[in-house]
Amino acid sequence: MNDGALRPARIDPGNPSFDEALADARALVDAELRRALAGEAGPIAQAMLYACKGGKGLRGFLVLEGARLHGLTKVQAAPVVAAIEALHAYSLIHDDLPCMDDDDLRRGRPTVHRAWDEATAVLAGDALQSLAFELVCRATIPAEARVMLALTLAQASGVAGMVGGQALDIAAETAPEPLGLDEVTRLQARKTGALITWAAAAGARMAGADPAPLIRYGDALGLAFQIADDILDIEGDAAEVGKATGKDAGAGKATFVGLLGLEAAKARARSLVEDACAALDPYGKAADTLREAARFVTSRRK
Amino acid sequence: MNDGALRPARIDPGNPSFDEALADARALVDAELRRALAGEAGPIAQAMLYACKGGKGLRGFLVLEGARLHGLTKVQAAPVVAAIEALHAYSLIHDDLPCMDDDDLRRGRPTVHRAWDEATAVLAGDALQSLAFELVCRATIPAEARVMLALTLAQASGVAGMVGGQALDIAAETAPEPLGLDEVTRLQARKTGALITWAAAAGARMAGADPAPLIRYGDALGLAFQIADDILDIEGDAAEVGKATGKDAGAGKATFVGLLGLEAAKARARSLVEDACAALDPYGKAADTLREAARFVTSRRK
Numbered sequence: 001m002n003d004g005a006l007r008p009a010r011i012d013p014g015n016p017s018f019d020e021a022l023a024d025a026r027a028l029v030d031a032e033l034r035r036a037l038a039g040e041a042g043p044i045a046q047a048m049l050y051a052c053k054g055g056k057g058l059r060g061f062l063v064l065e066g067a068r069l070h071g072l073t074k075v076q077a078a079p080v081v082a083a084i085e086a087l088h089a090y091s092l093i094h095d096d097l098p099c100m101d102d103d104d105l106r107r108g109r110p111t112v113h114r115a116w117d118e119a120t121a122v123l124a125g126d127a128l129q130s131l132a133f134e135l136v137c138r139a140t141i142p143a144e145a146r147v148m149l150a151l152t153l154a155q156a157s158g159v160a161g162m163v164g165g166q167a168l169d170i171a172a173e174t175a176p177e178p179l180g181l182d183e184v185t186r187l188q189a190r191k192t193g194a195l196i197t198w199a200a201a202a203g204a205r206m207a208g209a210d211p212a213p214l215i216r217y218g219d220a221l222g223l224a225f226q227i228a229d230d231i232l233d234i235e236g237d238a239a240e241v242g243k244a245t246g247k248d249a250g251a252g253k254a255t256f257v258g259l260l261g262l263e264a265a266k267a268r269a270r271s272l273v274e275d276a277c278a279a280l281d282p283y284g285k286a287a288d289t290l291r292e293a294a295r296f297v298t299s300r301r302k
Numbered sequence: 303m304n305d306g307a308l309r310p311a312r313i314d315p316g317n318p319s320f321d322e323a324l325a326d327a328r329a330l331v332d333a334e335l336r337r338a339l340a341g342e343a344g345p346i347a348q349a350m351l352y353a354c355k356g357g358k359g360l361r362g363f364l365v366l367e368g369a370r371l372h373g374l375t376k377v378q379a380a381p382v383v384a385a386i387e388a389l390h391a392y393s394l395i396h397d398d399l400p401c402m403d404d405d406d407l408r409r410g411r412p413t414v415h416r417a418w419d420e421a422t423a424v425l426a427g428d429a430l431q432s433l434a435f436e437l438v439c440r441a442t443i444p445a446e447a448r449v450m451l452a453l454t455l456a457q458a459s460g461v462a463g464m465v466g467g468q469a470l471d472i473a474a475e476t477a478p479e480p481l482g483l484d485e486v487t488r489l490q491a492r493k494t495g496a497l498i499t500w501a502a503a504a505g506a507r508m509a510g511a512d513p514a515p516l517i518r519y520g521d522a523l524g525l526a527f528q529i530a531d532d533i534l535d536i537e538g539d540a541a542e543v544g545k546a547t548g549k550d551a552g553a554g555k556a557t558f559v560g561l562l563g564l565e566a567a568k569a570r571a572r573s574l575v576e577d578a579c580a581a582l583d584p585y586g587k588a589a590d591t592l593r594e595a596a597r598f599v600t601s602r603r604k
Contacts, residue, residue, distance in 0.1 A: 037461070044461050044469045094428060099420035118401035119472055122424065123465050126396060129428065130460030133435045137453035143445035150452050151439035158432030159339065159346050163425050167346045170421055 015285070018061075018292040025060035025081050028074065032082035036131060047112050047124035048131070051089040054107035058225075058293070059084040059199040065290050066203025066214055069283055076140050080149065080206065083135035084199045087157055090128035091195075093121050095166065129157070141206050148205050156194035165191025172254065179254040185223065192229075193222030200290075216279035217290065224272035225297050227265050230255040232300070234262065269298045317587070318370075320363075320594040327362035327383050330376065334384035338433060349414050349426035350433070353391040356409035360527075360595070361386040361501040367592050368505025368516055371585055378442050382451065382508065385437035386501045389459055392430035393497075395423050397468065431459070443508050450507050458496035467493025474556065481556040487525065494531075495524030502592075518581035519592065526574035527599050529567050532557040534602070536564065571600045 016024065033052055037045045060081040067077035096103040096111040097118060104114050113121035136149045155161055168187045172179050179187065200218030201211035234257050257265045276294040280287035318326065335354055339347045362383040369379035398405040398413040399420065406416050415423035438451045457463055470489045474481050481489065502520030503513035536559050559567045578596040582589035 040461050040466065042461075042466070042469055042473070044465065048461065090428075094424055097424060099424060120469070122396055122399060122401060123469050123472075125428075126392075126431065127461040127465040129431050130456045130463075130465065133452055134456035134460060137449050137456065143449045147439050147445045147448045147452075150435055150449075154432045154436035154439065158436060159342050159344075159350065159429040161432075163346065163429040163432065164342065164344070167344055167422070167425050171344070 015289045018289055018296055021065055021289055021293075022057050022061045024074075025064045025085075026057040028064065028078045029057060029060050029082045029085045032078050032135065033086065033131075036082070036135065043116055043120050044124050044127055047093075047116050047120050048086075048089075048128050050109075050115065051093050051112050051124060051128065052085055054109060055085070055088070057085060058297075059088050059195060061293065062196065062199035062218070062290075063202045065287075065293070066200055067206055068203070069286055069290075070203045070207035070209055072141070072203065072206055076206065077203070079135040079139045080202055083132040083153070084195065084202070086128045086135065087132035087153065088195060090125040090132070091157070091162055091166075093125040093128070097121060100166075100170070132157075139206065142208065145206050145208055149202060152198055152201075152205065156198040161190050161194035162192075165189070165194070178258075181256075181259045184254050184256065184259060188223065188226040189219070192226050193219060196222035196225060213279050213282050217276045217294075220272045220276035220279065221294050221297060224269045224276065224294065227256045227269040227272070228298050228300060230257045231262065231265060231269070233257075266298070273298050317591045320591055320598055323367055323591055324359050324363045326376075327366045327387075328359040330366065330380045331359060331362050331384045331387045334380050334437065335388065335433075338384070338437065345418055345422050346426050346429055349395075349418050349422050350388075350391075350430050352411075352417065353395050353414050353426060353430065354387055356411060357387070357390070359387060360599075361390050361497060363595065364498065364501035364520070364523075364592075365504045367595070368502055369508055370505070371588055371592075372505045372509035372511055374443070374505065374508055378508065379505070381437040381441045382504055385434040385455070386497065386504070388430045388437065389434035389455065390497060392427040392434070393459070393464055393468075395427040395430070399423060402468075402472070434459075441508065444510070447508050447510055451504060454500055454503075454507065458500040463492050463496035464494075467491070467496070480560075483558075483561045486556050486558065486561060490525065490528040491521070494528050495521060498524035498527060515581050515584050519578045519596075522574045522578035522581065523596050523599060526571045526578065526596065529558045529571040529574070530600050530602060532559045533564065533567060533571070535559075568600070575600050 029052060033049055037048060063081045063084050064074075064077050067080070092106060093112045095101050096106055097113055103111050105111065109115070111121070112124055116124075132153065133150055136153060137146055139146055139149070157163065159167075165187050169191055172183075172187070197215055197218030200221065201214040204211035204214050233255065256268070260268060273294045277291045280290055283290075331354060335351055339350060365383045365386050366376075366379050369376075369382070394408060395414045397403050398408055399415055405413050407413065411417070413423070414426055418426075434455065435452055438455060439448055441448055441451070459465065461469075467489050471493055474485075474489070499517055499520030502523065503516040506513035506516050535557065558570070562570060575596045579593045582592055585592075
């Protein structure tokens, strides 16, 4: 077992660049998952590792940066960084299933039910959700903080959060009228926003600090992220984005671009990025990497 | 909100009968789930409630009885009782999916994907898993105990536990040779045993006591339960059992009855029940309701 990335050292107090911190978070996820699944040889464990690879690692980065801002070590942050990426990967596997969005491509590679089969995809997703809670419970932080992380993760991912948002999204497909702007905003706040906000606020919760500024940051970032996603669905190239594009618009789905128009959607995303950056004021310059991340979200090409 | 069943009172120190305790556990599950899902009106929440109904509530009973043995109140036990039934219900919903066991009938009613659709079944199962961890984190017991419960629940339900066992079961269907007795025993210890043992040991963990005797009880009970299930698959009547019977044997699946013969399987189940009862010696007569439960398992008709 290679514990090189997990040496008990304070996270560098100087601000890392966004790219460095992203790469750092991805390395922590990889090490934690390999360690957690070291005893498992079957197709489920393989599919779990496969599904956690190839993403940007934005959610894991948010946990890592929030932890750094609150003086936590990488050893303390690593299981929580891996937990949010495991939970996100589970949601993608299940969203891609034939009975849901029926996607063949994810992150530029076949989806899990295409690379294996549907049963493996259901079970690998299920096991990644279990693993996320296991990892949160293993973090070397006070028990009160671990309980608060696990409780809020369960809420953010459950029927009041991510799963509820996904259900609204599916219901909207067969609704007689397309959703309005308020409805789409509320839907996305649950479907993608809840977990992004959880990731942003995790560092404060790990340290027993007030999560309010990071919650405000995460809420604005999550919505900006979704608007940017809708813009990419229109403007992006499938090969570059790594999944099918033009799909939402083609399906007559209500999107921020469809509701606001392309230019107004871009302006709204920029304004949300400014809100996100302003929410970080209490942290001063130490939060510049999180500000860089917010600006990246509206400029990304994939 | 009706909190009648949740008044903060010590669990009756006199031994309840098995039937009374089962009914008590089912009432706690119902009250906890209704409270947890009170703000949710959509089909996912409806399917979640539907899937948690109609079962015996054996796992919830095990949590409740273990809690009573360790002097905990019903208020303290209730969220954990509901958590294990929510987790069990999630596993049944996903096991019944067309890509898994493809069952139309469960507990005498249409399975969730038949009563709603596959997407609702996947999401309701996912949300029940989240809810199980949320409920464990909400129990009014020390944070250390909540973390230990959540951690062990994640392990028992994940790739090293229930999901891993289900994957082995699916793999066995297409394996060139049927499984041997040791392999079927190991498979069932993961697929159904891990959660039964978790339920049995939860009360000790809630109280910060040594869970070893209840783990031994749960391990023996879980295996006896699975052997009894195989016997019911042969001897049971579908209408009474509430799901298709003769299915495992018909599918050429390795079962305890197939490997041992009917009479030897019955003898093995009886011997395991005696082991389970003996493991409760440290609790004396206070554990008689758990002993009654173990004996029920091999005499049940559904």
